[in-house]
Amino acid sequence: KAGVTQTPRYLIKTRGQQVTLSCSPISGHRSVSWYQQTPGQGLQFLFEYFSETQRNKGNFPGRFSGRQFSNSRSEMNVSTLELGDSALYLCASKDRGAIEEKLFFGSGTQLSVL
């Protein structure tokens, strides 16, 4: 099985712009979660989508949004970018019905906001 695929791998944007990140989960996984990783705050949960519905949400402003499509692929959007949004954005998928619910991560999108 192919792993979790995130595109693009790197992004450079300027303040005020918006950005869309993409994530394709492991085949058969219908749950997709997004995490932000920064040196100062570590890994923080953004949100989780399951069957095209947002199931959990972290403590991030409304500028951070996401969606999931019928094929389980997910996109994350950040509007009005700020310098502090520079981070590694990680997507993870899991089989939500499995007992273990092990999480599988993609390689991430490194976003730099100038």
Place this chain on the structure above:
Amino acid sequence: KQEVTQIPAALSVPEGENLVLNCSFTDSAIYNLQWFRQDPGKGLTSLLLIQSSQREQTSGRLNASLDKSSGRSTLYIAASQPGDSATYLCAASRAAGNKLTFGGGTRVLVKP
């Protein structure tokens, strides 16, 4: 609110030495606890997952234990190798389908 702590933040050991990595959590009502490995600039690789009903899990040179009563998990890596150099993160989940709360990680350097 669950808080997960990993101390120390970094450690260095000579090749061949056993590694002991610590993870503490404040809320013992966890569903599972996972250990991950992260190489610089890369995503996370799942190493071991311990269900709340389990005491330990083993995979090759890796062994993870869970003590909910004391709020601790420990990852043991036997006979460390330079290839084990990475950041190791633990994460706790409160319930099925719930988010993971991550510790800050322990950066490990294994010197040849």
